[in-house]
Amino acid sequence: MDYDALLHEIAAQVRPLVGQGQVSRYIPALATMREDRFGIAVADVDGEVHGVGDWEVPFSIQSISKTFSLALTLARDGEHLWRRVGREPSGNPFNSLVQLEYENGVPRNPFINAGAIVVTDRLQTLTGDAGTAVLEFLRAESGNPAITADRDVADSEAAHGDRNAALAHFMASYGNLENPVPVVLEHYFRQCAVAMSCRDLALAGGFLARRGVRNDGSRLLTGSEAKRVNAVMLTCGTYDAAGDFAYRVGLPGKSGVGGGILAIVPGRCAVCVWSPGLDAHGNSVAGVAALDRFTTLTGWSVF
Ligand code: GLN
Numbered sequence: 001m002d003y004d005a006l007l008h009e010i011a012a013q014v015r016p017l018v019g020q021g022q023v024s025r026y027i028p029a030l031a032t033m034r035e036d037r038f039g040i041a042v043a044d045v046d047g048e049v050h051g052v053g054d055w056e057v058p059f060s061i062q063s064i065s066k067t068f069s070l071a072l073t074l075a076r077d078g079e080h081l082w083r084r085v086g087r088e089p090s091g092n093p094f095n096s097l098v099q100l101e102y103e104n105g106v107p108r109n110p111f112i113n114a115g116a117i118v119v120t121d122r123l124q125t126l127t128g129d130a131g132t133a134v135l136e137f138l139r140a141e142s143g144n145p146a147i148t149a150d151r152d153v154a155d156s157e158a159a160h161g162d163r164n165a166a167l168a169h170f171m172a173s174y175g176n177l178e179n180p181v182p183v184v185l186e187h188y189f190r191q192c193a194v195a196m197s198c199r200d201l202a203l204a205g206g207f208l209a210r211r212g213v214r215n216d217g218s219r220l221l222t223g224s225e226a227k228r229v230n231a232v233m234l235t236c237g238t239y240d241a242a243g244d245f246a247y248r249v250g251l252p253g254k255s256g257v258g259g260g261i262l263a264i265v266p267g268r269c270a271v272c273v274w275s276p277g278l279d280a281h282g283n284s285v286a287g288v289a290a291l292d293r294f295t296t297l298t299g300w301s302v303f
Contacts, residue, residue, distance in 0.1 A: 001029070001298070003042050010040060010293045011052050014114030014275075014286045015181055021285035024257040030157035033276040040290055041198035045210050058195040059274050060153050062213040062256030062290065063094065063282075065191040066116040067237075068134050071229055073119050075175070075220050076126045084122065084142035084176055084261060085115045087204055087232050094239045094282055095163050097170065104176025109236040114167045120188045121177045123252045131190035141207065141215050142200035154186075154193035198260070198272040205270035208233075208252070230264055234302070238288075241281035249291040250301025261287040265300045 007277075018038045024030045037059075068105035073081055090099060090108040099108055107114035123130040131149065139147050139171035164241035168181045177184055196204070207214050208230055212221030220242040221229065238245040240260075245253055251271075253263040257278035261284055272295060 004052070005058050006294075006297060007040050007050060007052040008291050009101055009297065011038060013039070013208045013290070013293050014289045017289050018275050019277055021278045021279050023259075024278060024282070027153065027157045027160060029150075029153045029160040030258060032058070035260070036275050037197045038275045038290075040271065040273040041202040042269050043199075043202035043206050043273050045206065045267070047203065049203055049205060053204075054274065055198040057274075058197050058200075059203065059210070059276070060150060060192070060258035061194050061196050061260055061262070062192045062258040063111065063116070063136055063261050064201060064254050064256040064260050065134060065194055065252045066111050067117065067208075067229065067233065067262060068137055069116065069119050069123055069130065069191055070110045071207070071221060072124065072133055072137060074225050074229065081110075081119070081122060083177065085118045089235050089242050093242050095167070097163075097167060100167070100170055105171045105176040107171070109232060111232065111236045112239065113164055114171060115140070117164065117168050117184060118176060118186050120191065121179050121184045124184060124187055125178045130169065130187040134191045135194060138194060138200070138204050141204040142196065142202065143215070144200050147194060147196055147200060149190045149193045150195045151193070153195075154189040157189045157192065158185065158191070161189065164188065166244065168206075190255075198274050201260065201262050201272040202270045205264060205272065208264045209266060209268060209270045211266065214255055223270055226274055227266075230266055233264065238283050241279070241283055245283070245288065248288065250295050250303045251281060251291065252302070253291065255283045257282050259284045259287065261291060263291050263294075266302065268300060
């Protein structure tokens with residue numbers, strides 16, 4: 001596959017969409033992002049990486065981090081996690097509260113905010129420092145020791161984090177948090193505030209394309225666990241637009257309100273695309289379109 005030619009063609013085709021949608025405003029530190037950014041990178045299972053556009057510019061990974069905290073928690077805790085968080089699509093926005101009361105404080109899936117807060121809580125119990133566990137994994141897999149969590153973004157989200165605090169307290173009232181709410185939120189905001197480029201994220205997602213095997217050849221997840229993380233990405237990774245994402249792209253994918261999307265072609269490669277303009281569901285407009293073009297041009301959807 002001539003990745004460079006492919007990625008240039010995709011970039012040219014989605015160019016008219018770059019700048020469409022809205023940059024995230026509810027986290028003020030993200031509201032200043034330039035709307036005209038676009039980058040895409042592909043890392044194949046051998047760790048060879050190609051990219052075009054702004055593919056080496058760091059951006060706020062936000063909810064893409066939920067993929068890694070889930071994988072790290074499953075690796076340590078196995079199936080126990082599923083007693084505290086479900087794995088069904090929610091059909092509701094990523095920050096919704098409504099289902100929690102009906103389901104006794106057990107969130108629908110690990111990729112909506114409530115579910116990711118439970119996963120962070122569990123990872124905090126298992127590691128003593130969930131934020132650092134996620135950061136160290138991302139540095140190791142991308143081979144980029146300079147990756148950090150952006151303190152301004154984390155503080156900005158904390159200062160405007162009433163919704164996430166409400167979710168966390170509500171779940172705590174059902175006994176579904178093991179650590180104090182402020183501790184869990186601090187680690188959750190830190191993992192969301194990690195800044196990485198498309199290059200870094202495509203490499204970091206490689207273990208999901210290699211059926212659980214990390215870049216250094218060691219195993220994080222069993223093949224079956226990697227399949228499960230990919231399955232939850234496909235069904236829940238783009239929230240209440242997961243059906244449309246499966247329809248258009250047909251790959252496991254995880255989006256973030258920084259405008260990034262990480263998608264996995266099992267057995268072949270990981271793709272990361274970034275463009276900050278978001279649709280009403282919080283997914284990058286040009287990013288979804290680029291991944292749509294990617295699977296259309298290559299035929300590499302899981303379907
Ligand atoms: N940090 C963001 C939040 O909790 C992540 C949301 C997202 O990227 N969809 O609201």
